[in-house]
Amino acid sequence: MTSPYQLGWFSTGRDKAARDLLTVAHNSIKSDEIKAEIAFVFCSREPGEARESDSFIRLVERYQIPLVCFSYQNFKTRQNSSLAEAKISLPQWRLDYDREVMKRLDSFTPDLCVLAGYMLIVSKEMCRRYDMINLHPAMPGGPTGTWQEVIWQLIDNEAQQTGVMMHLVTPELDKGPVVTYCTFAIRGGHFDRYWQEIEALPAGNPKAQRARNALFKLIRKYGLAREFPLITSTIKAFSQGKVRVTADKKVVDADGKLIKGYNLTSEINEKVRGINQ
Numbered sequence: 185m186t187s188p189y190q191l192g193w194f195s196t197g198r199d200k201a202a203r204d205l206l207t208v209a210h211n212s213i214k215s216d217e218i219k220a221e222i223a224f225v226f227c228s229r230e231p232g233e234a235r236e237s238d239s240f241i242r243l244v245e246r247y248q249i250p251l252v253c254f255s256y257q258n259f260k261t262r263q264n265s266s267l268a269e270a271k272i273s274l275p276q277w278r279l280d281y282d283r284e285v286m287k288r289l290d291s292f293t294p295d296l297c298v299l300a301g302y303m304l305i306v307s308k309e310m311c312r313r314y315d316m317i318n319l320h321p322a323m324p325g326g327p328t329g330t331w332q333e334v335i336w337q338l339i340d341n342e343a344q345q346t347g348v349m350m351h352l353v354t355p356e357l358d359k360g361p362v363v364t365y366c367t368f369a370i371r372g373g374h375f376d377r378y379w380q381e382i383e384a385l386p387a388g389n390p391k392a393q394r395a396r397n398a399l400f401k402l403i404r405k406y407g408l409a410r411e412f413p414l415i416t417s418t419i420k421a422f423s424q425g426k427v428r429v430t431a432d433k434k435v436v437d438a439d440g441k442l443i444k445g446y447n448l449t450s451e452i453n454e455k456v457r458g459i460n461q
Contacts, residue, residue, distance in 0.1 A: 324349055
């Protein structure tokens with residue numbers, strides 16, 4: 185009997201979304217929608233660091249998934265490096281941290297690693313070691329950064345649409361080859377009320393700021409609803425052999441043809457129909 189497709193799960197566990205993403209994947213596996221197994225969860229925080237990550241760690245334990253915790257903050261402090269340095273490039277402590285992470289995960293042989301709320305840039309060595317995909321809350325070619333940074337950029341740039349994508353992890357932040365994605369409009373319907381208030385009022389007006397905040401929350405609501413089915417559909421495609429990563433880190437289909445990103449907008453819209461529209 186062949187062993188199920190092996191997944192590695194990387195997260196910082198810093199918010200409810202991180203827990204929800206793991207729950208969605210776990211439930212999809214338990215219901216046999218995805219024929220795979222989460223071989224381990226790696227958390228870049230340790231128990232006692234933060235309330236949210238403690239909740240994430242307890243969730244992993246409840247699911248009885250092998251858990252490896254290793255705090256990058258504690259490691260950084262011991263290495264006497266600064267976060268300001270880390271934002272410019274990967275300093276030596278980050279390379280050392282990734283090497284230590286790989287040592288701690290040495291007993292696992294994942295077919296695919298999923299980054300879902302993992303708040304660190306991955307080094308070249310780790311990218312070479314594992315086939316890794318990342319969930320990013322923007323469409324291909326869209327803004328980079330955290331989901332908060334992405335949404336504020338969308339509002340500041342008066343964007344017409346956005347989306348969610350899964351891409352191959354490379355050392356260049358949020359720039360790896362796209363595997364799957366979906367898009368949605370942020371104009372029309374419920375969105376226009378807030379855009380109209382923002383455009384009609386001076387930037388510093390309190391009412392304009394309230395409209396910006398409301399628009400921010402609405403964009404997040406629409407995006408978050410799509411993250412769950414997109415990550416499930418993507419993992420399912422990998423586990424079925426419809427998508428794979430080559431030795432030279434290219435994303436191809438079952439026939440070995442290069443993929444530039446599957447547009448799953450229609451499929452994802454069907455799955456979220458009635459949730460937020």
